[in-house]
Amino acid sequence: MGLTLTEKILKSHIIDGELVKGTEIGLRIDQTLTQDATGTMAYLEYEAMGVPRVKTERSVAYIDHNTLQSGFENADDHRFIGSVCKKHGIYFSRPGNGICHQVHLERFGIPGKTLIGSDSHTPTGGGIGMLAMGAGGLDVAVAMGGGAYYITCPKVVKVELTGKLSPWVAAKDVILEVLRRLTVKGGVGKVIEYCGEGVKSLSVPERATITNMGAELGATTSIFPSDEITKSFLEAQERGDVWVPLAADEDAVYDETVTINLSELEPLAACPHSPDNVKSVSEIGKLKIDQVCIGSCTNSSLLDMLKVAHILRGKTVHPDVSLSIAPGSKQVLQMLAENGALADMIAAGARILESACGPCIGMGQSPNSGGISLRTFNRNFEGRSGTRDGQIYLVSPELAAASALTGYLTDPRTLGDMPAFELPEKFKINDNMVEPPAPEAEMDSVEILRGPNIKPFPQTSPLAEQISVPCSLKVGDNITTDHIMPAGAKILPLRSNIPAISQHCFTVCDAEFPTRAKELGQSIIVGGVNYGQGSSREHAALAPLYLGIQAVVVKSFARIHRANLINAGILPLTFVNESDYDKISEGDKLELANVRADVIAGKQELVMKNLTTGTEIPVLCELTGRTKDIILAGGLLDYTREQLK
Ligand code: MIC
């Protein structure tokens, strides 16, 4: 029986467990990446493990999220990360060099290798045939220390692409179509593997747009084969030597198949407030817009920018619209500057932003009150843009640029003939903003530079004998990490200070939650389906840990967030009967008697008593050998320390 591409890479990297779907497996990790908003915590955790030099083939730290620097905090974090990199063998991509996923694809990714990153859009690397996954910072720290990365051995979904995209229909429309069909929870426990004739018509940046936004499916990752197109891309990046051909076997067996005829796709948009709320532009109809933002790790490649510049050339941005553009990397920005495309954007009235995440993570460019904003980004969760009432539509760069000129949601097919947009034969190569680490002989003399906002990892404790605490918060379905731990320009600078950032935990849902939880001392959170979707931020587990959360009981979890809860030593439980969700109200006293003994005994079904109503609720505690030990130890840091002893 033939293998899928996913299985081939898993097979060559498995170091613990067996390739049996649904079971936990440990993978050798070749490369890691971090970004600054999750990086400071990840490097504090790495330091706490006491491994002098990283054991991966390549680890890179990027500064791309917290670049607004409205106080000393972010700059201190950047300096701290830079010094850790120098000392411990990590490459440091300085602020200004670009968005982690864009730069990693250009300069560091290698087909067939494994990559984990402390950012949920790490699957961008799947665009060149890497098995690239988002993870919590602590998992990345462990991988840098040479430890395995554990995942549930995934199912593999085949997305068979046929046909060819029509002019002005984009790779973004492909992933929006996948999201429309599979939804934001359709990818949980699965890898999405693209194949078929249609793959040959997609360039690497287009493939990377698709794998990037595959994160919104909740998938473990997404992957394309590594073929001649991958080879030309890597050669144009002067990295042809790292190319290897990779594809699934002809007779590979998949768990599910989805077929998409690229020729039939039309321009789409994800409407407020979920990436799977997808409609065609014609269905949405005439929509007046206030703002257009082009950029983010989904759509900031040179190819995207060249299309945008072409559309804007010689025109003026509509008077009612603010257009911002953030090219994804220094390489992209410099090439746009040199070939005149940047001048076209500037002349049209675009507001050029630095090569960073920017508005995608609420770092500026919030829309006006009730404003309608078209963005080429990947997430449109409520509040993420920095305002409560912003209406965010996720679209392709072509659609965004066309609309910026008319002031209305505009089908880019009205632009007339589309010229052939080709990737250059040679990209501009200049890695002068990537600092290599100090040579091993000099690492001891490197001083780590800390700032006053950088506080240690919160206090953890081993799993208690019993949990008997109130429910401090009850939330509904599809709670995102942006609800649990909001980001944006005001809160992001607190990422290195868990006590301070905890004061914002869940405030989007309930402004009183942090104070109430702290007053209660210890408590439990109750939630619905797909709890914790979105970001990899472990702060969405560390803040609840700091606020005394002992367990989270939900209908179902998103993958990375569940792992982050376990890593933080918080017990993740699911209802055996989803309807039991209705049997708990906020304030009810809940009890898990003998929980420690039950977990040690490997009991999968526990009984949670609602002492307030007198009901008994069966809950699943699906912990395997390793995750069980992590929970018993009080989290991954304590567990790893014990292991290293
Ligand atoms: C995001 O897009 O939500 C982020 C900000 O990149 C996060 C990481 C973070 O919260 O720092 C992600 O996607 O993991």
Ligand code: SF4
């Ligand atoms: Fe940055 Fe946005 Fe990409 Fe997250 S999704 S890494 S915030 S550009």
